[in-house]
Amino acid sequence: MDTSITLTVDGSEHTLDVDTRTTLLDALRERIGATAPKKGCDHGQCGSCTVLLEGRRHLTCLALAVAHDGDEIVTAAGLTGSAADPASRGEDALHPVQQAFLDHDGYQCGYCTPGQICSAVGVLDEAKQGHPSHVTDDLEVGGDVELTDEEIRERMSGNLCRCGAYVGILDAVRQAAGQTPGRGVDPARHTHDHETEGAR
Amino acid sequence: MKELTYVRADDAASAVATVSADPHARFLGGGTNLVDHLKLGVATPSTLVDVSRLPLDTVEVLEGDRGGLRIGANVRNSDLAAHPVVRSTFPALSRSLLAGASGQIRNQATTGGNLLQRTRCVYFQDVTTPCNKREPGSGCSALEGYGRYNAILGTSADCVATHPSDMAVGLAALDADVVVLGPDGERRVPLADLHRLPGHHPEDDTTLAHGELITAVELRGSELTRHSTYYKARDRASYAFALVSVAGALELDGDVVRDVRIAWGGVAHKPWRATVAEQALRGEVYSEDAVRAAAAEELRAAETGDDNAFKVAMVRNATALVMHQLASKQQHPQQGGTR
Ligand SMILES: Cc1cc2nc3c(=O)[nH]c(=O)nc-3n(C[C@H](O)[C@H](O)[C@H](O)COP(=O)(O)OP(=O)(O)OC[C@H]3O[C@@H](n4cnc5c(N)ncnc54)[C@H](O)[C@@H]3O)c2cc1C
Ligand code: SF4
Ligand code: FES
Ligand code: FES
Numbered sequence: 001m002d003t004s005i006t007l008t009v010d011g012s013e014h015t016l017d018v019d020t021r022t023t024l025l026d027a028l029r030e031r032i033g034a035t036a037p038k039k040g041c042d043h044g045q046c047g048s049c050t051v052l053l054e055g056r057r058h059l060t061c062l063a064l065a066v067a068h069d070g071d072e073i074v075t076a077a078g079l080t081g082s083a084a085d086p087a088s089r090g091e092d093a094l095h096p097v098q099q100a101f102l103d104h105d106g107y108q109c110g111y112c113t114p115g116q117i118c119s120a121v122g123v124l125d126e127a128k129q130g131h132p133s134h135v136t137d138d139l140e141v142g143g144d145v146e147l148t149d150e151e152i153r154e155r156m157s158g159n160l161c162r163c164g165a166y167v168g169i170l171d172a173v174r175q176a177a178g179q180t181p182g183r184g185v186d187p188a189r190h191t192h193d194h195e196t197e198g199a200r
Numbered sequence: 201m202k203e204l205t206y207v208r209a210d211d212a213a214s215a216v217a218t219v220s221a222d223p224h225a226r227f228l229g230g231g232t233n234l235v236d237h238l239k240l241g242v243a244t245p246s247t248l249v250d251v252s253r254l255p256l257d258t259v260e261v262l263e264g265d266r267g268g269l270r271i272g273a274n275v276r277n278s279d280l281a282a283h284p285v286v287r288s289t290f291p292a293l294s295r296s297l298l299a300g301a302s303g304q305i306r307n308q309a310t311t312g313g314n315l316l317q318r319t320r321c322v323y324f325q326d327v328t329t330p331c332n333k334r335e336p337g338s339g340c341s342a343l344e345g346y347g348r349y350n351a352i353l354g355t356s357a358d359c360v361a362t363h364p365s366d367m368a369v370g371l372a373a374l375d376a377d378v379v380v381l382g383p384d385g386e387r388r389v390p391l392a393d394l395h396r397l398p399g400h401h402p403e404d405d406t407t408l409a410h411g412e413l414i415t416a417v418e419l420r421g422s423e424l425t426r427h428s429t430y431y432k433a434r435d436r437a438s439y440a441f442a443l444v445s446v447a448g449a450l451e452l453d454g455d456v457v458r459d460v461r462i463a464w465g466g467v468a469h470k471p472w473r474a475t476v477a478e479q480a481l482r483g484e485v486y487s488e489d490a491v492r493a494a495a496a497e498e499l500r501a502a503e504t505g506d507d508n509a510f511k512v513a514m515v516r517n518a519t520a521l522v523m524h525q526l527a528s529k530q531q532h533p534q535q536g537g538t539r
Contacts, residue, residue: 001205020206020248023235043236047304056307062235063308066206067228067250122303131282134298134438139287157438158302 005069009034010078018065025049027065028073036075036114040160047159050115050122051075057122076114079121097121097176106172108163116159120173123147123155127177147177201238205247212256212381212413215249220383220411227251227413229313230276232305237318241327242334252310256415259283267421270379273312273414277367278303280311289421292428292447296370299432302439312414315368315378315394318405319361319469320441322346332358333402340402347507349443353468355503359402362466363395364441369465370430371417372473373447379416382409388418395470402469424451424459427530431522432465433514442466444515450486450526457481460523462495464515467502474498477519486527488520495519 006015007027014032025042028034028051040048042061049060052074060073079095097120100106107113127145135154136145145151152173161169174180206228209215219225225247228234237243256272259280267289271280280286281297301309323329323341330339342350342360350360368391376391395406408414419425428449434440445465451458460481462474480494495516502512 001203003206020204021201021238042239044232044305047302050304057304058308059232059304062232062305064206064228064231064235064248067208067231067252069208119304122307126278126303129282131278132287132294132298133303134295136298139291139294142284142287154438155303158304 003066003069005066007032007065007068007070008072010073010075020064020066022065023061024063024065024068024073025060028060028075034073034075034077036077037118038111038114040112040115045160046112046115047119048112048115050118050159052118052121055125057119074118076117079117095121097124097172100172100176101169103175104168104171106165106168107161108165112159112161112163112165116156116161116169119156119159120176123152123173124177126155127151147174147179149174152177201241202244202246204238204245206250207247208250209254212251212254212415215251215254216381216383216411216413218247218249219413220409222247223410225249225411227312229274229310229316230308231313232301232309233313233317237325240325242318242325251312251413256312259285261285262418264420269419269421271311271417271419273416274310277301277306277309277311277314281306285421288426290370290374290419290425290428292370292373292425292430292449293367293419295430296366296432296445296447299430299442299445300366311367311417314365315371315414315417316406316408317365320349320364321361322349324361333361333398333405336401336403347505349441349466350505350508351468352502352504352508352511353464353472353499354397354470355468356398356400356402358400359398359469361398361402361469363405363468363470365471366430366432366442366445366465368395369445369463369471370428370447371419372463372471373428373449373461374419374425375461377418378414379418380408380412381415382412386415391417391471392473398469405469424449424461427451427526428461429522429525431518431525433518444511444518446515446518446522448519448522448526450523450530452486452527452530455485457484457486462498462519462523464519467511467515474519486523488524491520491523492516 001020002017038048040046044062130142133154135150226245228248228250229252257274258272260270262268277297281294287294323331329341351362371391378389430447432445433443442465447463449461464472477494477498
């Protein structure tokens, strides 16, 4: 059965006829040509298809396109300029999270990267809203969450990287979160990073 | 995937009417389990009635001296875990939600869908293998196959699968009620009675009739629920289903156990309320040995194979750990944190 749906993707509106069985991921990639979200596992297990849906990080492989008729989606490609900072709409400036992944080599082959980046944007926003995680010690302390290394690792655990670029990914998210290196886990390993941070 | 008709429900009653009238229709929540099953061929509905946009998306704080909550079925797992009253009055619920899935999935998954997610038994998800739950009468591949995640309590010769939800285990320890809307109106089901043991009908996960819609979950707060937490043992530190898990609540009066709740995950076809262990502890002087003895009593009925025998000791140790955390927080209240 075909149904007409409208999706706003990275700021532009698309109306298309989709079979009801089409996933949001396939609609984005195969129909709209938004190829930033990647198909890794297609079963919710790897996070490479992550986008921001109505402003929150969300998988697209376990979602039907028809169920998201009318929704607004921002992919990692759409973060550049506009979504990050409405004032810079139309400019080529990188989103601070994108810049951080570049600064810290938060990837190797790059396949998981668009999902990692959208997920990291979601993590920063959830932390700002005071959302706790599995490793948050005291649930009753509300407000801004301090993104220690342990918190970042836990909150990013829905995004796998087959290349194992986790060290760079952690460094990138830490920079985007405005944290100094090494807090939470194994501070000794990051002493050097800390000293050279300004020089990067 | 089979051809599908998709309907976005306008209101709960019409959603119930549509699904009740059609044996091949199913409700769609966040889709994180059902869409996976469509792809795997495990679920083959002809119609999906999308209930995820019904206005059942608020957490209402109920009046009363202890405080209670009415959680709409569409409240997302992440929002529920972050709700201030859940964090303060029902910490086992926050903890159990945060121990499950990933940040993305918790943003997408609904309270109703989480309760009704189906087993992760590898054979259930693989349509090329016999499975009584997926195809009644075809046999159970897990009995002689990969058994690491198999149940140890309340199993039957027809199915040894475990219920996968962390949240449901938290809710079981908190004595939650599930509010259900059917063609004849609303009813309340205690969470402990929502899921069933497999018996000869492992195809039925729950006691709900086809077409009954979960609209809310209700909780009543107390000193006991305030002193609750959740522990999950798994094969990796994050983003993995439970081997075993324990939701506990403990209220001490000096050294004496005034009241206690223990629910286990990863051990049975449903969240397992350890009522034998609770009964053994209530009114007794709290000690780790007493907790271990009580857990051992509950586990006397356990049946294990080579692959899952470890679960007996693991769930006993996890229970001791959870109770120790809760007891020491009451005996030394200045030390925060119940993780
Ligand atoms: C990779 C991965 C890892 C995961 N890890 C964990 C984990 O560690 N712990 C854990 O607990 N869970 C885990 N999950 C499962 C996840 O929590 C569930 O998939 C999710 O909670 C289901 O909610 P949903 O809204 O997406 O349900 P859906 O997939 O939409 O629906 C699930 C079922 O519920 C029915 N349904 C939905 N809403 C209602 C309603 N209101 N009334 C009646 N029936 C309804 C549907 O018909 C369907 O049968 C994981 C999932 C994935 C993909
Ligand atoms: S344990 Fe249950 S779900 Fe798994 S194969 Fe056997 S019958 Fe199927
Ligand atoms: S492709 Fe969606 S989680 Fe792997
Ligand atoms: S960079 Fe290759 S998968 Fe992550």
